[in-house]
Amino acid sequence: MTNRRLVWRAATVESARTESPTARTLVLRVPQWPGHLPGQHVDVRLTAPDGYSAQRSYSIASAWNDTGVVELTVQRVEEGEVSTYLTDGLEVGQPLELRGPVGGWFVWRNEPPPVLLVAGGSGIVPLMAMIRARGDVRGRQPFRLVYSARTPQDVLYATELARRVRDDPGLDVTFVYTRKTPEGWPTPPGRLTVATLNTHGWPPDFAPDVFVCGPTSFVETAADILVALGHDPKKIRTERFGGTS
C-alpha cells in the first residue's frame, strides 16, 4: 500500500464538520483513492492563481472503509497559511489537491498486543483513525487512550469517543486537562504525569504497542515517562508536530 508512485489527486470537499472552536474536519471524496492504514498521512498542496504553492503533511482522521471518503481534521494555527484556509476558507464543493497515503511507521496494523494511545491536543487525529479502524473490524485488542487537552472545549471527537467507550468493548479513555477542567472534576488542571500513565496505561509486562502523538514537548515528556516506567523504547512510536501551519 505504501510502495507506489505518488500522484497528486484532485479531491472534493463533500462535507465539513466543526470539531472544536478551532478545529474542523474535511470529508474528502478522492478519485481512485487506494485506501489507507490508520496513522498514515497525506500531503496537501494549495496553489494560488499566481503559481505560489504551499504544502503540508496531515494525518488522516478516518479509517478506510466502503464509504470511500478520506477525512482530515485540521487544527487552526494562528497565522498558519495552510491551516487557516482549510479551517476557515475552503468551502463544501471546492477542490483540494492531495497525495498519499504515505508513511508506514506510525501505523497500527491490527496486531495482537494491547495498545496504549497517548494524545496531546490535535495529536488525537491519527490515534482516532486507529480507534475507528479497530471499531470497524470489531478488534478485540484492549485499547487505552490517554488524551491531554487544554480545556473540555478543545477535546476533539468528544461525542464519538463517549459513544465508542460505551459500544466498542475494551476501549478506555482517560482525559487530562491542562488549563481548565469540567465542573466537579476530581483533580485540578495539570500536565500529563507519571501517575497518570502508570494508572491509565498498561504495565510494561503486557508489552503494549504504544503510539504517542502531539507537540514536540508533549511527545518527549510522554516518551520519557513511558521509558522510565519500563516500557521498551522500541515499542513506543512517536509522531511530533510543531503545530502544522
Place this chain on the structure above:
Amino acid sequence: MTGQELDGNAMAGELQEVFAVDVTTAVATCGGCGEPSVVARLRVWGPAPGLVARCPGCDDVVLRLVRGPDRAWLDLRGAVSLQLPMPPAP
C-alpha cells in the same frame, strides 16, 4: 512559519516521491554520533519544499531534501548508511 519542528513521519511524501518506496521505516545511522534511528524519528524542520532532518541523539544534520519544480536535491552526507526494509528475495 519557519522553524516548525516536525519529525520524519512528515517527510514520508517527499521521500517516497524520490525513492518510490516508504523510507520512513528505514534506519539512518548518524554520521556524527553513530546512533541508528528510524527515519520517522528524525527531527525535521520544514516546511516543504525544504526539509532538514536531524539526529534525535546528537542533533547533527542527517538528511536534507529540497524539492524544486523539476528536480529534487537530496543530501545524505550526514548519514553513514540507510538501511531499508526489503521484501524477501523470491
